[in-house]
Amino acid sequence: MEERKPDIKKGILHRVQVxxxxxxxxxxxxxxxILYLQYGPKSGRLRSEGTTITYERVAMEADRGDILACDGRILATSVPEYEVRMDFAANGLVDSIFLRDVDSLAYCLSDFFGDKSKSAYKLKLINAFRERRKNRYVLLSPRRVNHLEIKEIARFPIFRLGQNRGGFIAKQTSRRLLPHGDMAKRTIGMVNQTGTKVGIEGAFDSVLHGIDGNVLMQRISGTFRVPVPDEMNVDPVDGIDVVTTLDVDIQDVAEKALREQLETMQADWGTAILMEVSTGEIRAITNLTRKGEGNIVEDYNYAIGMNMEPGSTQKLASLITLLDDAGASLDEKYDTGNGTAIIGRTKVTDTHGYGLLTLKGVFEKSSNVGFAKAVNKYYKDDPKRFVEHLYKMGLNEPLHLQIAGGQNPVIRKPGDRWWDGTTLTNMAYGYALLLTPMKTLTFYNAVANDGRMVSPLFVKELRQYGQTLRTYRARTMVSSIASDETLKEVRAAMRGVVEEGTGRILKSRYYKVGGKTGTAQIPVNGRYTDRNGGRHYLATMVGYFPEDDPKYSCLVALKTYNAPGHRRFYYGASLAGPVFRAIADRVYAKNTAWQDPLSQRKEKTDEKPRLKAGCADEMREVAYRFDVRYEGRRGRTDWRGVEAVDSAGIAYTSYEGWSDEVPSVVGMGLKEAVYLLERRGMVVAFSGVGGVESQSVPAGTKVRRGMLIRLELGCTPLEPGIYLKEKKADSSADSVASSGRGD
Structure with missing residues (x-):
């Protein structure tokens, strides 16, 4: 046994050595x-891959610039939105915590979004947790949420632990917001992910977008990353704000008026444009399409993209050509007969027969026959001269707008493929040529602008951090479309259209308008009558105001369809006129500078203002503000009557009433009278308008609760002979405005 022990020990030592x-x-x-990986032939590639796994350069999107109205109000802006996701394989997400709180998280998600039940959310969460090795990132939100909502969601169970321990991920995106809804939506435009660019958003995308930056991010654990200082980091440069020429208030009126007219008249589509005469700035532009009952959308920019035969609005160009080039006179006469005439190879018709008219009358009545005869009289043998004068006035010039989608005018000339023996006659009254509504308005604006034609302007400046970087001005297309004498004559004719002719719907007692109506048939497949016998019409109203000193030009056009047997309105005055009038009225009301101050009206300054009886202190204040001399005691809150001292002053007569007696309210406004009488428990009935002229129950009569008193209204306040009996002041009476008008 002793001999075997050394062998065992030796064996153990041998094994240890091995x-x-x-x-x-x-x-x-x-x-x-390690040395091979660090310094071997593959060390460089491996070192680069390791850095890539740990570090990543991430793009930082620049904030897109805003689109602003002319007064700085926001028309389009970018707002952050978030998608709620969860990393079910986050390093710090503990199984026990997830299973403990998953029920509460499911309840919160269901309660917040409301699209699924609590049990459905819980099942989705548990299944995703089980499959986390296959798909660790799961979208939980059925919609994008805003900043306030994401802050609330971040406090949900599990999520409140953060990204590493709770797996909470808020993926930020950006959405373009239009604070005013669909207002000028097509003009504002859009830029989508497919690269489609429309309107101002598309035309100024390069400056609105800004310059994206980038930053080096280091992954700490899981998906948690932090930015790392690096000399290659580039901060994003925010986009530049684009300031448009649009006026939100006028735009709102234009859209509402056009929308209401489309719905009421069952028209197919319409456009309305308001332009500032001297600058060419577009203050309002709306384009609406009726898709069905109650469904009106803005899906196409008809103002700049719809090239059509303008109809009678083109007669202004014919009139200028006749006066300025042919030397015609507004007083020369043309026989329009019964409204039908054969002129050359063309049958020309009017809706009515006007008989013998002057050229001015032909324009005011918008006679096709009259214009066809006048143009053929002077240009039948030289039609090229007529067309060349249209060119000279810039009617064939493209507008070169700041936004895409505009169509160029189409005006034929002799020798062109489609010119024939009927073209000149048709051109005379607005057919055989194509213009957009914007082009037509630009021409009328030139007449209002003393002959100077300017291109329409949608954007007036670029701005960043409140500082103007660039300004835009309208381009002068034609320095003068006609002589001063011709412009004077055609403006008189346009005034006559509103005063005596087809545009009387625009006649106003407050301001004058120079305008022209237009009603054009629209061809479909080369025919003006469809196979069912129906006709398509373009109804237009165009002009400027105030007529004596034009500040704005406006065009409204609506397209409608008249089926056989139907009698819808399709004339320019009846269909487009009400929209024009609504816009013009709003512009006039907004511009107080156009309105004469009350102090400049003679009938208001020759006599002092008249007051009604009422609260003494308030009467005294009104008299003071209107510089009317008064007599009476101060410092009392009683109610008083008034009597004339002379033409320049007022004397107060104190009314001292007891609560159990009927007061005299003669000379008061209705509000004050009703207030005093009802405080005493009386029932008030009245008839007429104005101040109180008489009362059915004499003053001083003892009051019985529920007593009926009738008031007759109609007297002028502060007439001589109106006196109120002096009695003890009713100091309990509340202050009521004594100078207000009777209801």
Whole structure:
């Protein structure tokens, strides 16, 4: 036994030695592998891959610039939105915590979004947790949420632990917001992910977008990353704000008026444009399409993209050509007969027969026959001269708008493929040529602008951090479309259209309008009558105001369809006129500078203002503000009557009434009278308008609760002879405005 012990000991030592050698060899291999990876031929690539896994350069999107109205109000802006996601394989997400709180998280998600039940959310969460090795990132929100909502969601169970321990991920995106809804939506435009660019958003995308930056991010654990200082980091440069020429208030009126007219008249589509005369700035532009009952959308910019035969609005160009080039006179006469005439190879018709008219009358009545005869009289043998004068006035010039989608005018000339023996006659009254509504308005604006034609302007400046970087001005297309004498004559004719002719709907007692109506048939497949016998019409009203000193030009056009047997309105005055009038009225009301101050009206300054009886202190204040001399005691809150001292002053007569007697309210406004009488429990009935002229129950009569008293209204306040009996002041009476008008 003793001899075997040394053998066992020796065996153990041998095994230990073998293990030492083995471990030493393995260690050498590890060190060798490390040295190979660090300094071997593949070390550079491996080092680069390791850095890539740990570090990542992430793009930082620049904030898109805003689109602003002319007064700085926001028309389009970018707001952050978030998608709620969860990393079910986050390093710090513990199984026990998830299983403990998953029920509460499911309840919160269901309650917040309301699209699924609590049990449905819980099942989705548990299944995603089980499948986390296959798909660790799962979208949980059925919609994008805003900043306030994401802050609330971040406090939900599990999520409140953060990204590493709770797996909460809020993926930020950006959404373009239109604070005023669909207002001028097509003009404001859009830029989508497919690269489609429309309107101002598309035209100024390069400056609105800004310059994206980038930052080096280091992954700490899981998906948690932090920015790392690096000389290659580039801060994003925010986009530049675009200031448009649009006026929100006028735009709102234009859209509402056009929308209401489309719905009421069952028209197919319409456009309305308001332009500032001297600058060419577009203050309002709306384009609406009726898709069905109650469904009106803005999906196409008809103002700049719809090239059509303008109809009678083109007669202004014909009139200028006749006066300025042919030397015609507004007083020369043309026989329009019964409204039908054969002129050359063309049958020309009017809706009515006007008989013998002067050229001015032809324009005011918008006679096709009259214009066809006048143009053929002077240009039948030289039609090229007529067309060349249209060109001279810039009617064939493209507008070169700041936004895309505009169509160019189409005006034929002799020798062109489609010119024939009927073209000149048709051109005379607005057919055989194509213009957009914007082009037509630009021409009328030139007449209002003393002959100077300017291109329409949608954007007036670029701005960043409140500082103007660039300004835009309208381009002068034609310095003068006609002589001063011709412009004077055609403006008189346009005034006559509103005063005596087809545009009387625009006649206003407050301001004058120079305008022209237009009603054009629209061809479909080359025919003006469809196979069912129906006709398509373009109804237009265009003009400027105030007529004596034009500040704005406006065009409204609506397209409608008249089926056989239907009698819808399709004339320019009846269909487009109400929208024009609504816009013009709003512009006039907004511009107080156009309105004469009350102090300049003679009938208001020759006599002092008249007051009604009422609260003494308020009467005294009104008299003071209107510089009317008064007599009476101060410092009392009683009610008083008034009497004339002379033409320049007022004397107060104190009314001292007891609560149990009927007061005299003669000379008061209705509000004050009703207030005093009802405080005493009386029932008041009245008839007429104005101040109180008489009362059915004499003053001083003892009051019985529920007593009926009738008031007759109609007297002028502060007439001589109106006196109120002096009695003890009713100091309990509340202050009521004594100078207000009777209801």
């Amino acid at each position: 293990l030492y050698v083995l471990f030493f060899i393995i260690g050498l291999m590890i060190v060798g592998k």
